[in-house]
Amino acid sequence: MRRATIFIGIVLIATSALAEDLVLVNGTVIDGTLKARFQGNVRVRNGKIAEIGIFKPAAGETVLDVKGLIVAPGFIDLHNHSENAIEKNLGAISQITQGITTAVLGSDGSGPYAVEEFMLPFDEKPPALNIATFVGHGTVRHQIMGADYKRAATADEMNRMGQLVESAMREGAFGLSSRLDREPGSYGTTEELIALAKVMARYGGTYITHVRDEGAKVIDSIKEAIEIGRAAKVPVQIASIKLGADTVWGKTPQVLAEIDRARMLGVDVAADVYPYTEANLNEKDVRSFSQHAWVMIASDGGLGVERPGSAGAFPRVLGQYVREQKVLTLERAIRKMTGLPASRIGLKERGVLAKGASADIVVFDPLQIRDNSTPQDPFAVSVGMRYVFVNGTMVLKDGQPTGERPGRALR
Ligand SMILES: [Zn+2]
16 A cells, blocks of 8 residues: 555656756747847746746756747637637647647636536646636526526526526636627626626626627627626626627727726726637728737637637737738737736736746747638648747647646636
């Protein structure tokens, strides 16, 4: 018995030792805070960033020369739809080759309310990247109202939905998601969403929403999202912000003005954009959205989702919008992929390169990085990402997956 215990102990130590202790040297560091890039080194030890800046590696330390490459925090995708496919695709190659090190699942009202039950399998068999989840408005609505959902909920039903939201938050959901332009979420009233967001607020979550109408009524829909945030006193994330009909194309200034006005009045509202025109948005609008200080980048795709953002969203921004079109500086683009989304859901030790932070790190070639996915070939992987570390373990090496699965189910 005793020998077996000791043996298990050794195996556990060996497993955790997969995290690399090394120093990335000569890289161009962009730390996710908007600070200008600098040449320096990053020491990774025990899954954390132990030191960053100008220092010499110690004698005998493993060194990886990343001269000419950008070293940045791993990308945090706030709107990732891998929830239905990741359990059977733990390697998540189309995600790690984009540099995504944390995928936040459960958007569009679809997230589970039984969060612990959803997360447990990933504790036992971890994926290559970290995951987190929202609880879905549509899910709790379906659970309480069943087939009789094509109406406003009663006070009692709202109460019971609130109980499910509460238990999901206790089990580690990062907030509440909704999708109001489609069934079943579309039957949810503003009042219902405020009630549920108030329950969520007690646990510090974020309300993320695909708004009710992205066409003619887009401004009213943005206002509704802001009103929910104001009334429930919660941060609001407008998911996949867009102008989804040609009749409203060009109205980005009006939409963004609503966000600015709400922020000035103290409502913490922000948005993320899907960096393609395929969702009925013209190129100029995509650019304008992506340039706004409170708009970040998200894939609105993921494993098993047939659209180009699934395999290419982040490299597309780095290739098209930063390198080719010069719509964004690299520092600003990285901020929109790292520190900003991390702050939206309260991830304190991810999204920046700083001493003590978890070692989720991407290393890429700024001249080579680009997306390859298209509507016809949505899963074609991106190129240019050279090394990716998740919790200090290398999951991509010289552009190739290592097969390691150091991701954590965050809650
Ligand atoms: Zn979505």
